[in-house]
Amino acid sequence: MTQESIKPVRVGIEGIFYSLSHVPDLVRYGSKPLRELRANPALATELAQRLRDFSAATAYAPHQVYIGSIAPEKLRDLPKPWYEKLIEGATAQGRFGDIVNEDKFYALLAGADQFDLVSFDDKWFQAHAPGDLIGRAPRLRSLNEIQSVCDKGALPLCSGAQLVGAFEPAHAEDASLAAEVLLENLAAKATAAHSLRLALKQLALKPDDIDFVISCSEEAVGDRYNRGGGNLAKAIAEDVGCGNASGSDVKAFCAGPMYAMVHGASLIQAGVARKIAVVAGGSLAKLGMKFESHLRKKMPVLEDVLGSFAVVLSAAKPNQVCLRLDSAAFHPVRAGASPQAMAEFLVEKPLARLGMKLTNVDRYGVELHNPEITIPSGSGDVARTNYLTLAALAVMRGEIQKHQMEDFVRARGMLGYAPTQGHIPSAIVYLGHAMEALQSSAIRNALLIAKGSLFLGRMTQLSDGCSFLVDRNEV
Amino acid sequence: MQKGKKIIAIGERDGVPGPVIAECLQGAGYEVIFQVTECFV
Numbered sequence: 001m002t003q004e005s006i007k008p009v010r011v012g013i014e015g016i017f018y019s020l021s022h023v024p025d026l027v028r029y030g031s032k033p034l035r036e037l038r039a040n041p042a043l044a045t046e047l048a049q050r051l052r053d054f055s056a057a058t059a060y061a062p063h064q065v066y067i068g069s070i071a072p073e074k075l076r077d078l079p080k081p082w083y084e085k086l087i088e089g090a091t092a093q094g095r096f097g098d099i100v101n102e103d104k105f106y107a108l109l110a111g112a113d114q115f116d117l118v119s120f121d122d123k124w125f126q127a128h129a130p131g132d133l134i135g136r137a138p139r140l141r142s143l144n145e146i147q148s149v150c151d152k153g154a155l156p157l158c159s160g161a162q163l164v165g166a167f168e169p170a171h172a173e174d175a176s177l178a179a180e181v182l183l184e185n186l187a188a189k190a191t192a193a194h195s196l197r198l199a200l201k202q203l204a205l206k207p208d209d210i211d212f213v214i215s216c217s218e219e220a221v222g223d224r225y226n227r228g229g230g231n232l233a234k235a236i237a238e239d240v241g242c243g244n245a246s247g248s249d250v251k252a253f254c255a256g257p258m259y260a261m262v263h264g265a266s267l268i269q270a271g272v273a274r275k276i277a278v279v280a281g282g283s284l285a286k287l288g289m290k291f292e293s294h295l296r297k298k299m300p301v302l303e304d305v306l307g308s309f310a311v312v313l314s315a316a317k318p319n320q321v322c323l324r325l326d327s328a329a330f331h332p333v334r335a336g337a338s339p340q341a342m343a344e345f346l347v348e349k350p351l352a353r354l355g356m357k358l359t360n361v362d363r364y365g366v367e368l369h370n371p372e373i374t375i376p377s378g379s380g381d382v383a384r385t386n387y388l389t390l391a392a393l394a395v396m397r398g399e400i401q402k403h404q405m406e407d408f409v410r411a412r413g414m415l416g417y418a419p420t421q422g423h424i425p426s427a428i429v430y431l432g433h434a435m436e437a438l439q440s441s442a443i444r445n446a447l448l449i450a451k452g453s454l455f456l457g458r459m460t461q462l463s464d465g466c467s468f469l470v471d472r473n474e475v
Numbered sequence: 476m477q478k479g480k481k482i483i484a485i486g487e488r489d490g491v492p493g494p495v496i497a498e499c500l501q502g503a504g505y506e507v508i509f510q511v512t513e514c515f516v
Contacts, residue, residue, distance in 0.1 A: 186481065252515075337494070380489075382489065422516075425516070455512045456513075461492070461493070461494050463492070
């Protein structure tokens with residue numbers, strides 16, 4: 001089969017918006033810091049000393065790539081360490097993303113809260129809340145009252161060393177409605193809603209234009225009888241004012257966003273929905289996941305941001321960047337869990353189905369974890385490992401010579417730049433840059449490949465994965 | 476020589492998964508008492 005004989009099945013990608021919420025004072029509530037600080041409270045002082053301020057987080061090169069201000073291909077030419085060699089003149093607004101400071105994040109959190117879970121010190125909130133408050137008015141209390149609810153078990157919300165608010169549990173005996181869990185869930189809702197609001201604004205769409213929302217966030221919403229019951233999607237749709245939309249969630253560990261994109265595109269192709277938003281909020285549990293390694297290396301705690309994104313899909317238009325639904329590939333049960341099998345089923349086989357070779361793909365979007373976060377903890381350079389696996393596959397297929405592997409990686413890959421937020425780095429993070437490169441004809445196509453660690457849930461030993469090609473609808 | 480030696484196998488998703496390590500070691504005569512695959516990102 002040749003590329004020319006294939007009739008492509010395309011669904012349009014109208015646009016994508018990415019956001020990072022910089023929340024240094026919530027790092028202590030990440031799963032790893034929470035455990036370690038309970039075991040060793042003295043660590044709190046050291047952790048506080050290694051947290052970045054907003055200007056340092058904004059001027060951090062990987063974050064500038066994330067919001068679309070710097071092309072990912074340029075990252076390898078920037079001096080390291082990136083956390084010291086900050087980008088001069090960097091701003092929090094990128095071409096397709098933004099960075100939100102902690103005060104604004106707190107306001108988003110309060111606006112998304114329908115159950116008075118979160119409350120703030122009246123004086124602090126009046127002085128720091130942004131002018132463009134969205135959603136429900138926050139519950140305000142005196143500082144004494146805030147201290148009192150924290151003494152009774154609410155999570156303290158801080159701004160630096162100052163206590164500014166409290167986050168209360170919704171049920172005294174239901175672990176699924178504990179303050180830590182609800183904060184995680186509400187943070188995912190608030191950040192996803194923010195990205196969707198900005199995506200719609202960027203595309204000059206009204207919330208009512210959306211008729212279905214798919215959330216692929218990494219939280220588990222529900223009470224003790226429905227842990228992980230979900231449909232955060234509908235809560236996000238409501239928060240953004242998508243009155244005509246319903247929604248549902250797609251979960252697949254880090255591969256969730258890629259599955260959500262395929263599900264959304266399929267609903268459009270089938271005529272079930274006309275305009276779909278695929279959204280994900282940030283993973284609070286992953287804040288400070290590798291903070292101990294960062295402290296040992298005397299570097300800033302770099303996992304201090306919540307990542308989120310929102311994509312809008314609709315029927316393909318001429319010259320639009322599209323998801324090739326006929327390229328969508330999944331990792332079957334029988335494939336086994338090795339990285340080679342993953343590459344075979346997510347890359348080799350779907351490309352062969354389209355009459356393409358690995359070298360016919362101009363750019364690969366893999367799991368683009370920022371190596372500056374992962375290498376100090378011994379987790380290696382995840383993106384590079386993935387690119388080398390692809391290059392090795394190209395050698396095995398006789399498409400390139402062994403000595404050309406580095407060229408393959410350089411030409412078709414990039415350095416990782418995403419925070420270790422699980423679902424965010426997993427290929428979807430590259431879609432914004434891929435769209436720009438496709439629109440400017442810098443590339444002809446890109447293959448996005450995500451993997452999911454299903455075994456972490458102890459229900460199967462399997463890994464998982466999903467991939468699809470994006471290209472331009474040249475008709 | 477390996478017979479009776481006990482092994483804990485910890486695999487990695489992007490490297491060699493736990494069950495693969497376990498299978499190889501069992502074939503060599505080790506007793507795998509626990510195996511797990513982890514994801515380090």
